Amino acid sequence: MKGVIFDCYQTLIDIHTEEHSIETYEILSTWLAYQGVKIQPEKLWDTYMFKVKEKMDISREIYPEIKVEEIFSEICRENSIWKIDEKNLGIETARVFRAASIRKLRPFPQSVKLIEQCINVPKCIISNGQRVFSELELRFLGLYDYFDFVIFSSDVGYKKPDLRLFMTALKRMGLELEPKCVMSIGDSYENEIIPAKKLGMRSMHIEEAWKHFELID
Structure with a gap:
């Protein structure tokens, strides 16, 4: 070899992760409140899933992939209640989302x-x-x-x-x-x-x- x-x-x-658990989005929603983003857990869940599917559907790839931080940047921009750095906040949100969803690592x-x-x-x-x-x-x-x-x-x-x-x-x-x-x-x-x-x-x-x-x- x-x-x-x-x-x-x-x-x-x-x-093992729980990305489809409402608890994950409750934690993320609460954290986002301190970053200037106001969005309820249920809406956060629905919006995230919708945007992921949308990105996948418009891709020309047979096996499309996304960047989750870009999805979260969009969500943060659309739901911000004060001025934010959407790019960096998207990165941090992706990491908090992962941390909230992890059950075993x-x-x-x-x-x-x-x-x-x-x-x-x-x-x-x-x-x-x-x-x-x-x-x-x-x-x-x-x-x-x-x-x-x-x-x-x-x-x-x-x-x-x-x-x-x-x-x-x-x-x-x-x-x-x-x-x-x-x-x-x-x-x-x-x-x-x-x-x-x-x-x-x-x-x-x-x-x-x-x-x-x-x-x-």
Whole structure:
């Protein structure tokens, strides 16, 4: 192996969020009140979901992606009761939203050991995640610096299983002419296993990788 591509969530990070819980929007609504944005939790929930769907629908991508901070910037601007810095407030709102929705966030110990097995091999992450908070989670859990680079779908406007994400990773590794020497590891056959095989890469489900390296019983 000359390179390894990892998925992020449910591969490296064990996570559970409640983005569809009214409690999440109650917390966010209360926090926004102190930032000069007046919006009730129910309206905040409905508006957020509507704007996400709207952005997805107008995208020309087959697998469209958004930037949540841009959604929240719009919501803050439309509901502000005093002058705000909508761009920065959108970023902070996205992070508070994530924090309010998190119920579980921890690294898989087996995956940490797996990364260490590949310590001398070029490694990257391709994630259907939002850089605005996902990068911070990787850093907080001590995972970010293991990798040469991280590609987030929010950076490019499309998400896995789009092959372009994997092609970009191969190119950045300098292995675009040697895909058979690169392994893709993740928890989703649709998003990590099948796209990798289409490009001539090797692939393993994360639990298969744990067993292969004898990291679980």
